[in-house]
Amino acid sequence: MAVETTTRAKLRWGLLDVLVIVFAMVPVLWIASLSFKTPATLTDGKFIPREWTLDNYRTIFETDQFVRALVNSIGIALIATLVAVVLGAMAAYAISRLDFPGKRLLVGVSLLIAMFPQVSLVSPLFEIERQLKIFDTWPGLILPYITFALPLAIYTLSAFFKQIPWDLEKAAKMDGATQGQAFRRVIAPLAAPGLFTTAILVFIFCWNDFLFAISLTSTERSRTVPAALSFFTGASQFEDPTGAICAAAVVITVPIILFVLFFQRRIVSGLTSGAVKG
């Protein structure tokens, strides 16, 4: 009887899970399916392509436009992530460990940045960047990305730092470490899961951004993939670019999946176990 109910329950849960996954995956799979269709069958409404083709993929890699955007995306997202995580780590460390004047103000301001509607900042940023001559450059995108990623980074990281026993830092100081050494050699390695989690979140944010990418760039020089996709024309001016756009959409999810998989393996829980007797 009991066994029956558990298998029943399992079945029910399994079904529910499948339903959720299917619901979430349909649009993604649809795009993937479109990317493998030929222009002729593109609009036939079939989920599984009748004629498989890799033409769309060939097309996007032949156009300079896409490859260039891909390079921009990767470069900009990586640099912004690196800077945001390093700065965020230092700020979060100070917030979780030190008592300094203006601490609450700092936390408040970073919250404010996170809450600020980004749309309303686009035109001022456009003007500022033109004045500063960084419009349509990598720094022109990296800087706003860092600004908006920092609150996120500070919040997640300070939560991680708070979990690390304070005694470890005192012990490091007693062992002869400076504040910097204590941070680099004891605290940072223990906060690694937090650093990786934050890196993933920030990277995804930068990678997927469309708003800044479309408004703060004007040429291929610094246009990232999400922005470049909207300018897609396909192999020739007169071709319908739907298939190519779908292929590009599939391609740009690959780096992010790789990025997440790479860092996820490093996010092992229980890294601090054994430090202090609980």
Added chain:
Amino acid sequence: MADIVLDKVSKSFPDGTVAVQDVDLEIADGEFVILVGPSGCGKSTTLNMIAGLEDISSGELRIGGQRVNDKAPRDRDIAMVFQSYALYPNMTVRENMAFPLRLAKLDKETIDQKVDEAAKVLELVPLLDRKPANLSGGQRQRVAMGRAIVRQPKAFLMDEPLSNLDAKLRVQMRTVVSRLQKKLGTTTVYVTHDQTEAMTLGDRVVIMRGGAVQQVGAPQELYDHPRNLFVAGFIGSPSMNFLHAAVQDGGLHTALGDVPLGDRVRRELEAADAPRELILGIRPEHFEDAELVDEDTRRRGIEFEAPVDIVESMGSDKYVYFTVEGERASAAELEELAADAGAADFAGAGGNLVTRLSAESPVVEGQSRRVWFNLEKIHLFDPTNGRNLTLHEGRAAGALAD
């Protein structure tokens, strides 16, 4: 190696809490000093100030004759063992112990040699490649000790290093700590809650209460000659019995009968501002079954009779609990001690009397028994300020002294 001097050291926190007040303490080179006191009395704060982990609000701290108030922990050359052990979980035992040496930029060979040496002393050799997560509590404790001794610092500071171990291991580690300190001869300041540790480990014990030092002395001295009510009640297990005593016609009226007074105490009580009520303190071992006391001894004390509550036979002697009628002794110190020990452990001030009688005593639960106690060993305290009136030039002389 160095001496440590605290000169009127105080600590007040930004929120106004005064955690440590005017602590004067001279710790000689190589001495093992214990800081003990109830929770929140400022032991850890004092230790952290010596370590440099807390700023000193006022006063001066000298290590090896040098003022170190403004020096960072790393420049004081002191090692600390934490209650939580604070091992670096991402490093192996070897790396943990080598960490201070690596920071001191020693060459690899010297580091290895020193770590191996320390590991041998602490029997950690087979564990050197393990991570702290895979060690038992006692092993972690030893690694923490190893990390402290490996670089031969001027002094060791230990904040309740054994309190996370179970009772048996604690006794074992106590001897390890003691032997290690003797062997290395390094000045050590050791904070503990546990008065057995305080009594057995240290050369000298510092008793603190509310941020102030109450008394400093060798364990036996504190036990025999407590300067005040707090010290008397804190040291000793089971604790001293405290009874209310009213001053009457040159004697004392107590629940155990009338206690005659010697000239010295009487003179003290003749002063205009002398208290009219006292607290009488007497340790359990200064009672004896009246039948077993010889004539000579009998004259030095008085007898009373009371119903026996509980008899606990320890083999070598018997703990006998009596109920006594009469007014309870009351003082701020006693309430504080009771709160710290938990009311059950601190029977001292209640209507209960704890006595330690010879094993030969035929005492039976539920019956009345005649008991003698030694007047030369009793202490009399002023309930208003806790001062021990029987203390003369630092020696307790009992109630009868002339």
